[in-house]
Amino acid sequence: MSTPKSEPRGVRIPPDSDAVTRQSGSDSTSDTPMTRRELVSQSAAVVGGLALFGTPAGAATHSARTSIGTASSPLHLAPTTVPPDVLAAGTLAPGAPGRDYRPVVVPNGATLPFRIVDGVKVFHLIAEEFEHEFAPGLKALCWGYNGRTPGPVIEAVEGDRVRIYLTNKLPEATSVHWHGLLVPSGMDGVAGLSQAPIPPGETFKYEYTLRQHGTYMYHSHRDEMVQMALGMMGMFIIHPRAPERAGLRRADRDFVLLSSEWKVLPGARRPDPVEMLEFNVFTFNGKSFPATEAMVVEKNDYVRIRLGNLSAMSHHPIHIHGHAWRLVATDGGPIHPAGQWPEVSVLVPTGTTRTMEFVADNPGDWAIHCHMSHHTMNQMGHNGGVNMIGVKAAPLDAAVQSTLPEYMSMGTTGMGDMAEMGMAVPRNSIPMLGTDGQHGYIDMGGILTVLKVRERVTAESAASWYESPPGTLAIAATAAELARDGVNVS
Ligand SMILES: [Cu+2]
Numbered sequence: 001m002s003t004p005k006s007e008p009r010g011v012r013i014p015p016d017s018d019a020v021t022r023q024s025g026s027d028s029t030s031d032t033p034m035t036r037r038e039l040v041s042q043s044a045a046v047v048g049g050l051a052l053f054g055t056p057a058g059a060a061t062h063s064a065r066t067s068i069g070t071a072s073s074p075l076h077l078a079p080t081t082v083p084p085d086v087l088a089a090g091t092l093a094p095g096a097p098g099r100d101y102r103p104v105v106v107p108n109g110a111t112l113p114f115r116i117v118d119g120v121k122v123f124h125l126i127a128e129e130f131e132h133e134f135a136p137g138l139k140a141l142c143w144g145y146n147g148r149t150p151g152p153v154i155e156a157v158e159g160d161r162v163r164i165y166l167t168n169k170l171p172e173a174t175s176v177h178w179h180g181l182l183v184p185s186g187m188d189g190v191a192g193l194s195q196a197p198i199p200p201g202e203t204f205k206y207e208y209t210l211r212q213h214g215t216y217m218y219h220s221h222r223d224e225m226v227q228m229a230l231g232m233m234g235m236f237i238i239h240p241r242a243p244e245r246a247g248l249r250r251a252d253r254d255f256v257l258l259s260s261e262w263k264v265l266p267g268a269r270r271p272d273p274v275e276m277l278e279f280n281v282f283t284f285n286g287k288s289f290p291a292t293e294a295m296v297v298e299k300n301d302y303v304r305i306r307l308g309n310l311s312a313m314s315h316h317p318i319h320i321h322g323h324a325w326r327l328v329a330t331d332g333g334p335i336h337p338a339g340q341w342p343e344v345s346v347l348v349p350t351g352t353t354r355t356m357e358f359v360a361d362n363p364g365d366w367a368i369h370c371h372m373s374h375h376t377m378n379q380m381g382h383n384g385g386v387n388m389i390g391v392k393a394a395p396l397d398a399a400v401q402s403t404l405p406e407y408m409s410m411g412t413t414g415m416g417d418m419a420e421m422g423m424a425v426p427r428n429s430i431p432m433l434g435t436d437g438q439h440g441y442i443d444m445g446g447i448l449t450v451l452k453v454r455e456r457v458t459a460e461s462a463a464s465w466y467e468s469p470p471g472t473l474a475i476a477a478t479a480a481e482l483a484r485d486g487v488n489v490s
């Protein structure tokens with residue numbers, strides 16, 4: 001890629017972002033105007049400022065002005081808040097939760113524990129089969145990591161050295177790819193291309209230094225069609241080492257949601273990996289609404305939601321109610337503030353992540369869901385067969401009832417009420433499952449969750465529905481109101 005020397009892609013480099021910005025182009029070639037000698041001397045200056053990393057941001061007043069990986073670094077470089085040679089030196093202490101980052105929240109999920117051995121963060125993933133519940137009433141044998149799908153979130157800090165063991169307890173070979181991570185080729189995890197497949201029973205070791213920050217993923221890269229359809233995926237979060245230095249805001253609540261899609265025929269024991277079109281189970285973090293765990297935040301919290309999508313075939317436009325959010329990063333890196341679009345829906349194509357941030361300033365219960373209406377529907381919405389809407393069913397019902405007295409046509413006025421009728425369903429299936437809300441039945445499922453914005457988060461306010469203040473709830477219009485406003489409903 002040819003990068004303009006001083007103003008990559010039209011982004012103006014602030015006059016003071018000299019040394020490291022330029023130096024950061026050094027490891028790749030000659031597209032910066034700096035000589036090798038200049039580079040060495042400036043690197044020394046940078047290393048001199050190294051002690052500042054790991055100290056509170058306010059204490060750091062100058063030195064290594066790293067490009068923020070957004071505004072001023074050429075696009076082919078890793079998004080980083082510390083100079084590349086500092087990362088390469090491998091001298092940064094392992095990032096610690098609380099000190100270096102505020103841990104993410106994983107609704108319905110978990111983060112992967114680690115131990116530190118000689119300065120290296122050691123993780124252990126176990127690829128295995130287990131029984132997974134998508135929502136009450138629907139279980140299937142899935143494949144994933146450490147007993148869950150998606151696998152536990154790997155959470156680390158830019159500059160960390162990580163060593164990740166993968167033990168294969170599946171009946172076939174596997175491998176794991178680090179989606180979006182800038183790793184050595186031999187660590188990239190594509191079976192056959194970058195490494196040998198990991199046979200059943202074997203444990204492989206991946207080890208590299210995290211030289212970027214952002215929202216990434218991991219997933220099987222061997223027999224992907226089968227292994228990913230059965231659930232072999234997870235998220236990989238790398239916190240910036242020095243966010244304030246790079247103008248990045250710390251979030252009060254930092255959520256991680258990975259969407260996926262499945263074909264589970266009613267009564268089937270396993271998801272069908274051969275399905276290409278007609279998926280019937282749609283999930284956030286492996287759960288279909290109403291099994292998705294609500295995301296609870298306090299009014300005026302600065303909220304980050306990291307959306308990943310590893311569906312086999314679908315892209316998901318994820319929509320937020322009651323707020324507008326900004327797209328601040330993708331799995332390619334952070335977006336310069338000037339380029340951050342305000343949105344209320346963001347398309348998350350499969351194989352990507354989208355990181356959204358907003359101030360939760362609007363108290364209430366707000367849906368966050370895929371806007372493809374078939375993706376907020378559970379199984380039977382897709383196996384329902386005949387379209388009965390508008391059909392005058394009485395004559396048909398009368399005819400059928402002569403042999404099947406219980407028979408009644410369904411769905412002639414729409415399907416919204418079918419969910420709560422509690423119709424008999426095939427074993428191990430969730431035909432039209434929704435749930436009781438405060439104001440009636442919520443007839444949705446799939447990729448939907450609830451953002452609860454509370455004045456004060458307590459166990460009680462988190463567990464209950466939002467109570468609308470007087471005058472702020474839609475209710476039936478009175479005759480007097482209709483007359484007053486000249487609304488004729490006859
Ligand atoms: Cu969708």
